[in-house]
Amino acid sequence: MSDRPTLRTVAAKAGVSHQTVSRVVNGDPTVTGGIRDKVLSAMRLLDYRPSAGARALASGRTEIVGVVLPHNPGFAFSNDHLIRLVGGADQELAARGYGLLLSTREVPDDAASAHRRFTRRRQVDGLLVEAGVGGEALPALRSAGYPTVVIGYTDEDLHCVHPDDEGGAYAVTQHLLALGHRRIGVVNGPPENQLAMAARLRGLRRAFADACRAFPDDLMEHGDFTAPSGYAAAGRLMARTDPPTAIFAFNDGMAFGAMRRLREDGRALPADVSVAGFDDTAAAELIDPPLTSVSLHSVDVGRRAARILLDLLDGRPPTEHESVVPSTLRVRASTAPPHVAT
Amino acid sequence: MSDRPTLRTVAAKAGVSHQTVSRVVNGDPTVTGGIRDKVLSAMRLLDYRPSAGARALASGRTEIVGVVLPHNPGFAFSNDHLIRLVGGADQELAARGYGLLLSTREVPDDAASAHRRFTRRRQVDGLLVEAGVGGEALPALRSAGYPTVVIGYTDEDLHCVHPDDEGGAYAVTQHLLALGHRRIGVVNGPPENQLAMAARLRGLRRAFADACRAFPDDLMEHGDFTAPSGYAAAGRLMARTDPPTAIFAFNDGMAFGAMRRLREDGRALPADVSVAGFDDTAAAELIDPPLTSVSLHSVDVGRRAARILLDLLDGRPPTEHESVVPSTLRVRASTAPPHVAT
DNA sequence: AGACATGGAGTGACCGTTCACTTGACTGCA
C-alpha cells in the first residue's frame, strides 16, 4: 500500500500492458492518443515515478556524468571559474536528461580516490574532469575507459576544452604595447599549471613578435597565484636596474598583490605603472583602480565540454580533439600609457 | 567476453556462491579469511566493479543525495560560499559512501523543475537545498517526502543549517560601537533574503541594546547585494543632515560599492568613515583598505548540513531542528575610531 | 480475393544486486 507504484501497477490501472506504459514514459510516438491519455492519467493518479535504478540496470546507462573538480580552499581565485564551469555543463547536460555527480577533492590527493568513487561503482556514463585535479589522476581515469572530457590542458590523449589563454595573453600584451609600454614585466604562474601558463606565454611572445620586438626574458618572475606571491614578484621586478613600466600578472590574485606592493612603494596606478591580470575575477572591477584583465567565459567552456561529452556518449566522435573557447580582454583603469621617458 | 563481470562470474571463479561475493563486497565480517582472500583475488583478476543500478534496484537506496543550488551568474559574491558549502558536504557524505548529484538552476525558475529532476526519477535518497533557490521550491520539495536539509533559513518545517548571521552582525556592531561610533548607517539586503537579513538586523539591534542605545532606524538603506546598489545607498546615507560615521553593509559587495562612493566623495577611509561588510569574500582582504567583515565558515555549514542529512537517512532524527554555525568577525583596516566631534 | 506489408500493443526473459530463508558443519553442555 505504501509501496511506490511500478510500471505494472500503472498498467493494471490503465488496462494496458506494462510495455505500453514504458512507451508512454519514454515518449514513444507509436502510442495512440487515447491510450496515452489513459496511461498518463493513471500515472498521475498513482503518483508514479520511475525507478532510476531499475532503468539503469536494464538499460546499462545511468544518465549521470561524473564531474571531478579540484577543491583547494586556499586557491580562492578560481571559485568563480569552477562554479560557472559546472553551471554551464549542467545547462547542457540537464537538457539531455543527464545529472551531474560531483566529486570535489583536495588537490593533494592520492590519484586514485577521486574518480574511483564513480568508476568503482559504475554509477556514471562519462566523466568531466577539471585539469586542476592533477596530472596523476588523468592516466588513471583514461584506463577506466569512460568517455572523458578534460576541462583545461592535458598531455593525455583525451578530448579537452579550455579558454583561449594564448589569445587572451596576446590581447593583453598587444594592448600594453599599443599604449606605448616597452618594458613589460611578467608574473608567471606556478609549475602545476604549466600547460596553461605556457599558452599564456606563447600569446605574450607572439604579440611582441607581431610588434617586431622580443619579450625581454629577464623581466619574468614566478608566483603561485596568491596575492602575497604577486606582491613579492612585483617587488623583485621593480628592483631591476631598468624596471618595467607595466606588469602583466598571469592571474588576478597576483595582480592584486602587485598593485598593493606598487602602491606601498609610493607609485601611482596607473600613472607610474600599469597592471593587468588574467581571469577577470569578481574582485577585478571592485578594486581601485579597476583591473584590466581577461575574461574567460567559463560558462561557455562548461557548455562546450558537456556537448563534447554528449557526442562521445552518443557514439558520435566529435570532430575536434581540442576545443578552444575565445576569451575577451576587459580594459579597465589599471592600464594607461607610460610616463614619457626623460 | 567484453561484458563486465557480475557477482556470479566472480563467484564461479572463486568457487563460492554469489551471496558470499556480495558479502565480501559489502564487508560482511562473517566471511572467513581464507574465503575472503579467494574472492578478493578473483575480483581483482576479473576487474570486478559492482553495478550501482542493480544495487539501487535491489536495496531501494541509491547512496546519492541531491544538492540543489541557486545559480545566478550575476550574483558573484556568493560563489565562494556555495563552493565551500558543497566541498564541506562532500567531505562528510563521501566518507559515508554517498555521492552528490548536483542541480544548479537559474534563480528565477519554475519551482518544479529544479528538484523534480531528482525526485521524479527517484535517483536520490535525500536532498540538500540552498535556501537561495527560492521559497516556492521548498514546499514542493517537502511534499516529495525526501529527507531534506535546508542550508539557510526557511519557514517550512524542515531541518536547516545556517551561519550565525545574528551573532556576526552583533560582533560587527559591537566592534563599531566600541570604536566610538554612534551613528552607524546600515545597508540592508534585498527582500529575497529576508530571513537572513532579519537575523543580521536582530544582531545589530541587540548590540545597540546591550550598549544601552537604540539603532536609529532612519539610518537604514536597502540594496540588492551588488556593488552599484551599495554605491547608491552610501550616497543616500551620507546625504542625511547628520550623516553616519560608519557604514555597515550586509554583504561585502555592497560594502565595496559604498567604499567607492565614499572615496569619490573625497572622504578618507577609514579616517572619515569606517566601513564594514559581511561574508568575508576573497576580495575583502585584497581591497584597499582591507575590509572588516564577517567570515561564515561555509565549509562547516556544509559539513553540518551533511551530517544532519546522514542522521535523517539513518533514521536517527537529529536532536536540533535548526543548527547554527558560529561566524567570526575579521577586523581589518576599513574600520577605525571616528573623528573626534567638534 | 488472397498474399503481404505496416504499425499499434502485448509477452516473457533478463539486467545484477539484495533479502529472507535454508542448509550444513561444528560447538558445548548435559
Add this chain to the structure above:
DNA sequence: TGCAGTCAAGTGAACGGTCACTCCATGTCT
C-alpha cells in the same frame, strides 16, 4: 552420545525497468 545453539555459506525469489519478439488488426497491391 545426543541435541540445541551458533555461525559460515548457499539458494532462489524479488526489485522495476528494457529489449527482442510475437501477435493481431488494418490497409494495399496484384
